[in-house]
Amino acid sequence: MAPTLRTVVRRLPLQLVVLAGQDALDRPVRWVAVSELEDPTPFLEGGELVLTTGMRLDAANAAPYVGRLVGKGVTGLGFGVGLGHETIPDELVEAAARAGLPLIEVPRDTPFVAIGKAVSDLIAAEQYDELSRAFAAQGRLTRAALRPEGPRAVVERLARELAGWAVLLDDAGVPRHAAGKGAADVAHALAPELERLRRLAKRGAPASLALSTPREHVIVQPLGVGRARGFLAVGLDRPFTPVAHTVVNAAGSLLTLAAEHGGQHLAAERRVRSAVLRLLLEGRVRAGRETLERLGERLADGPLVAVVSGAPAEEREAVLEAAGEEFAAVEDDRVVLFVPEARLDGVLARLGGHGPVGVGSPVGLDDLRTGLDQADRALVAARRGAVPVMRFADLAGQGLLSLLDPAAAAAFSTALLDPLRKYGARADLLASLRAYLACNGHWDAAAQRLGVHRHTLRYRMRRVAELLGRDLDDPAARAELWIALAVAD
Known part of the structure; x- marks a missing residue:
């Protein structure tokens, strides 16, 4: 910061006297400019203390001269007496007072160069003080960083x-x-x-x-x-x-x-946690726990609930932070957590808003793979249903079909039942098959449901078996056909 005009004026060896603009002495002096031009403003930047002996000043041009200086933004005007003028013209004093421009009388014994040196010394001192304060602040910031x-x-x-x-x-x-x-x-x-x-x-x-x-x-x-x-x-x-x-x-x-440094440290920790996750899923729980302990962390005692977050890449860091003290690792395109059941609700609340979440059922430490498979299936269902959280227990309660990928199941159903659809409408083979399976292969009950004779139904089922190339007495074949019909429905 530049010294103020007040500071310059108070330098006793300069013997400067303020005649006008006393209220503006706190303006900064950025430099000293000496000029006898009637209009020195083309050579000024603003903020200068302009020094002159008034060689070209008289009563007529005093006010315009002051106006030009004020318009340029000079800090003050120093007028040297004893050369061109024995005293400062009254017109100049009055013009400076009206404009609020500090007007300073410079005695003949005070060289202009002395004022320039004084301002230069003050600026240098201010710059040194600024550097000292900056270095001191940097030191305090560095100590804070440690x-x-x-x-x-x-x-x-x-x-x-x-x-x-x-x-x-x-x-x-x-x-x-x-x-x-x-x-x-x-x-x-x-x-x-x-x-x-x-x-x-x-x-x-x-x-x-x-x-x-x-x-x-x-x-x-x-x-x-x-x-x-x-x-x-x-x-x-x-x-x-x-x-x-x-x-x-x-x-x-x-x-x-x-x-x-934190990014490198976090990247290293992520790699270690991913390795720990692989150990846990392989059933090597003791090795995984020992590795975590070297990071200053621990895996909670079982049973644990697997939680899988499908958060986008830019939000996975937030998911890891939301995990808190629970084990969490980034694996492929998801974040995997193992959480004690008692703390599950709190973790799910913190994960809210960071993408879909799948939750498995509680499992022991030796069965974490099963828990993760459940959570992955629940995550697929959460994405498919556009719901924030899906629990495997709820998913399993919706039936076996809820666990299947819709596109794959539809393709399977279409391929398996297509021969029956192509057979034509001479006999409703699909309806007959559905009734036969629903009645667990009991001919009389299925025929009664369809309203046909049981011999007619037997003929239709032989035709179904021929078209599909399946043995309808085989429980596995019946199960596949029932699933295919359910998907078609």
Whole structure:
């Protein structure tokens, strides 16, 4: 931050006197410009302390001169007396007072170069102080990053350092840690901007963004190398200073390191859990438990319920977090959990909203494969029925057909019964077969149901057996035909 004009004026060796604009002395002085031009504004940027001896100033052009300086945004005007003018013209003092432009009398014994050196020294001192504060803040952020709660501590420290708010979001834009007033309300508002940053990151163009309103200034940085593993959003009620930008960048670097390290650690843990899952399904429970213990985790004692989540890839991390202390592993296109029955309802509640879920029946540790098969079947039914949770116990209660894939069952039924349909309408072979099977092969009962003589039914059944190439006395053949008829119905 540049020194203020008040600070410059108070430098005793300069002996400067303020004649107008005393209320505007807290403006920053970004540089000193010496000019005797009647219009020096083409050579100014704004924020300068302009020094002149007034060689081209008189009563007529004093007000226009001041107006041009004010329009350019200069910080103040220093007028050197004792050369072109013994005193500052009254017209210039009055014009500066009306415009609110600080007007400073510079005595003849004070060289303009001395003022320039003083401002330069003050700017250098301010820059050194900014760097010192930035380094001190970086140190505090680094110490926060080394704490057990790492990312959360960095976010909280950052909010305190800047006296604003800070939010750490995951790659899906979900807030993970937030600190500072108003931090919890920003995630939804930033969703469109986060999506834009994701698109830029996919094209290999890492970028951050800055948003400004009269009341708030926001910076959002993607975290990660190669792809966004999350986002850091920081907001202030004032513009960001260079120090603030430095502190935000330092926090972003620390969080990126944590995200990358955490990503590698999580990937390794996922591979271990997948290996443990294979051990458990092979019946090698002891080996699986010992492997988990090396991760500092344990498999609960049985019986356990297999839970399978069909969450999309981008939500599987959330499913793993929702699993809490329960065993969970990513396998193929699903997440597999083994949960004690007493804690099942709590886990299912946390999994809500992350895709369909299949739930098996409680099984012992030596029979986890059966439990997983049940959960997989329930997941298929949940997807097919567009329901959030399907339990195998409920599925089994709906009959054997509910366990079959609809397309495969329909194809099986069509292929098996097609010869009877092609035979024609001379005899209703399908209806006769259905009645015969429903009456467990009892001729009289089936014939009575159809309203035909039992010899007619016997003839029809011989024809069915010939067309299908099946022995109707074989229980297996009867079962297949009954399933085919049920599917056709």
